[in-house]
Amino acid sequence: MADPNTYFLPGYGISRSVIQSEIRYFCGPDAIVRPFTHKQQIQDLKIASKVFEERQA
Structure with a gap:
């Protein structure tokens, strides 16, 4: 089994x-999500976070 990829993802703008x-x-x-792990399609996550936060308001 291959080792999993690990990515750093700054949390700014992502819910x-x-x-x-x-x-x-x-x-x-x-x-899986752990603090300071996983980075993929940051812009899409930021957009989804903004939509989520607007719905919560």
Whole structure:
């Protein structure tokens, strides 16, 4: 089995709720979220976070 990829993702502009609920969509079915880990399609995550936060307001 191959080693998993690890990515650093700065949290600015990305809602933790969005990253936790959509990480598998962006990074694959085995993706998990841990602080300071995983980076993939940052702009899409920021947009999804903005939409999420606007719905919560």
